[in-house]
Amino acid sequence: MMGERIEDVVDVCLLAGKLMLESGGETYRVEDTMMRIAASFGMARSHSYVTPTAIIFSIEGTNSTRLIRISERSTDLAKVAVVNDISRRISRGELTLSEAREELARVAYAQPSYPLWQQTAAAALASACFASLIGGIAHFLPSLVSGGAAFWCFEMVHRLVKIRFFAEFFAAFVAGWLVLWLAKAGFGRDVANMMIGSVMPLVPGLAITNAVRDLMAGHLIAGLSRGAEAFLTAFAIGTGIAFVLSIR
Known part of the structure; x- marks a missing residue:
């Protein structure tokens, strides 16, 4: 069960980072957000390495190290702001792991703010x-x-x-x-x-x-x-x- 929870935390962190990076967020902000989310779910020692085309994220002391590619990048600062808000709510303990994943999934599949x-x-x-x-x-x-x-x-x-x-x-x-x-x-x-x-x-x-x-x-x-x-x-x-x- 612990292993499944670690993978779930990594999934949420990577989804948040992917959304921010694809929407024009700075790399330092993406790294900071991912590590803060992991710490809020009890993973105090996490490491993230972000470039404009890839994200590498791992939890120290586990075998969980993941890499995702970023192929599309645009400018959607509204999405960056929404993911930042979700991250803050996670830090305040207002969202569970499953709720955070659902919130981020809604952001990922949301239509552009303006036609x-x-x-x-x-x-x-x-x-x-x-x-x-x-x-x-x-x-x-x-x-x-x-x-x-x-x-x-x-x-x-x-x-x-x-x-x-x-x-x-x-x-x-x-x-x-x-x-x-x-x-x-x-x-x-x-x-x-x-x-x-x-x-x-x-x-x-x-x-x-x-x-x-x-x-x-x-x-x-x-x-x-x-x-x-x-x-x-x-x-x-x-x-x-x-x-x-x-x-x-």
Whole structure:
């Protein structure tokens, strides 16, 4: 029975860590959360090693060491906050092991907080506001259209092709092409400002922030990995825009 309980604790810890890492949580936060959950269920000596692509977790003094791969990563800070809340409730003794697993399973299978059309609308508005901020209100409408279209294309292509580089490249290409087309049609004057605003929703801000935070915390492998991921995203965006300008 004790062995089964240990495996159950490891399952809960790994599920919590997987949810946080897939949703954009920092590696140090994932490690801390997993060890706190284990300690709350009586496993005071646990060890976790987290990178952006894998989690290794073990309970000291037992033969239980597990590894899981992380193949999909996105940004869903609402899920990170929910898992953090579940972890705190476990620490306060408000949830049993089975209840914690059920709560985490509900989070895992929950639909995104916002449907695609709302995400696209928010991305379009953000693009328009950025372009207006740096170039004037005349760029609001064209950046609204191009930014929204770019984000929607990114989501659609990424669902078909599970390689983010190609989805980001195509989205940036669409944004640049629409900006040029709208500028020729007489909407907006500064093409550069409109392009900057249009690709803002694609910029890897969270990845860069997490990379710096992980490096400062001493998680060198995780920090370098996230930094490389952010660089590839920035490179894909720049390549997409450059391709549009080259065939202009």
